[in-house]
Amino acid sequence: MENTNPEKLGYGEWIRSMDTEFINGDFSLARVTEVNRNSYMVSDGVHEMPAELSGKFMFDAEESLDFPTVGDWVAIQALDNYSLAIIHSVLPRKTLLKRKEPGKRIGFQLIVANIDFGLVVQSAEHPNFNLLDRYIVMLNESGIEPVVIFNKIDLLSPLELDALKKDLSKFRNLYLFVSNVTEGGVKVLSDNLLSGRTYCLLGQSGVGKTSLLNSLIGTDAFRVNEVREKDGKGKHTTVRRQLICLDSGSIFIDTPGMRDSGISKLKSVWTKHSTNFQIMLQNVVSGIARILTKRVAL
Ligand SMILES: Nc1nc2c(ncn2[C@@H]2O[C@H](COP(=O)(O)OP(=O)(O)OP(=O)(O)O)[C@@H](O)[C@H]2O)c(=O)[nH]1
Ligand SMILES: [Mg+2]
Numbered sequence: 001m002e003n004t005n006p007e008k009l010g011y012g013e014w015i016r017s018m019d020t021e022f023i024n025g026d027f028s029l030a031r032v033t034e035v036n037r038n039s040y041m042v043s044d045g046v047h048e049m050p051a052e053l054s055g056k057f058m059f060d061a062e063e064s065l066d067f068p069t070v071g072d073w074v075a076i077q078a079l080d081n082y083s084l085a086i087i088h089s090v091l092p093r094k095t096l097l098k099r100k101e102p103g104k105r106i107g108f109q110l111i112v113a114n115i116d117f118g119l120v121v122q123s124a125e126h127p128n129f130n131l132l133d134r135y136i137v138m139l140n141e142s143g144i145e146p147v148v149i150f151n152k153i154d155l156l157s158p159l160e161l162d163a164l165k166k167d168l169s170k171f172r173n174l175y176l177f178v179s180n181v182t183e184g185g186v187k188v189l190s191d192n193l194l195s196g197r198t199y200c201l202l203g204q205s206g207v208g209k210t211s212l213l214n215s216l217i218g219t220d221a222f223r224v225n226e227v228r229e230k231d232g233k234g235k236h237t238t239v240r241r242q243l244i245c246l247d248s249g250s251i252f253i254d255t256p257g258m259r260d261s262g263i264s265k266l267k268s269v270w271t272k273h274s275t276n277f278q279i280m281l282q283n284v285v286s287g288i289a290r291i292l293t294k295r296v297a298l
Pocket of ligand 1: 154239
């Protein structure tokens with residue numbers, strides 16, 4: 001692999017174990033950084049370029065699951081001095097986050113692939129425990145570690161913060177409080193991000209996912225927008241999923257706020273009394289414990 005840097009994109013042992021089967025001859029390895037309807041952006045860690053699917057790929061693809069999504073590793077052929085890539089195949093996925101397509105009986109919309117941690121962001125001012133529940137179920141079913149983040153704590157009075165902590169007693173304090181305004185909690189998160197791991201920001205529009213990404217990067221690189229005062233809901237500022245490499249070595253995927261209906265079809269199994277609740281709680285615990293205590297060098 002000359003003049004490429006897949007390590008920057010999270011290339012590690014897992015993908016190394018299978019890339020020789022897919023990457024040979026004229027093909028090289030890249031990761032999908034953006035999807036816009038049927039056009040793609042891919043990166044090999046040095047060059048980011050638009051990409052199209054090969055004719056054979058289009059012919060062979062049978063269902064939505066066969067198509068690339070953000071975070072996928074793909075075998076490409078770079079053309080015209082890296083101005084265009086042809087995608088020949090999608091490498092097997094470590095994890096896949098998907099949801100049922102609205103209105104269709106069968107069929108999935110792919111959200112992101114190959115992520116290690118799902119950062120579920122909520123506004124501390126307008127928490128939605130029901131939705132949080134469903135995000136955790138969705139991540140759990142996909143084998144992705146959830147990390148729960150309550151943002152905008154600067155908007156709460158000390159009394160309101162105490163009340164929220166009480167509501168959160170079922171998390172046994174395993175969540176992070178952050179503020180992009182005071183930057184409280186941002187350093188804790190940033191210090192504990194693992195190099196080479198992929199994190200996906202999830203949550204309703206307006207909760208501050210992109211703002212958190214900007215705080216982590218330390219610039220206003222990505223666009224954010226005011227929320228409606230009435231209910232604190234956002235206006236869907238981020239319109240597409242995008243993969244970004246942080247200087248610290250971790251990889252982030254920002255997503256547009258999912259409409260609540262998008263995941264409301266999921267049956268919640270997370271009730272206080274079920275065994276599943278205990279299992280999920282343990283997963284949340286291990287997810288956060290891992291993010292907070294381990295730094296893994298790939
Ligand atoms: N007070 C306060 N406002 C914040 C904080 N974080 C973000 N905001 C504001 O919340 C609004 C929405 O932020 P975004 O980062 O665009 O939210 P988002 O979750 O990316 O929204 P979508 O892209 O629509 O999904 C903006 O006006 C931000 O300035 C915070 O910690 N405190
Ligand atoms: Mg956004």
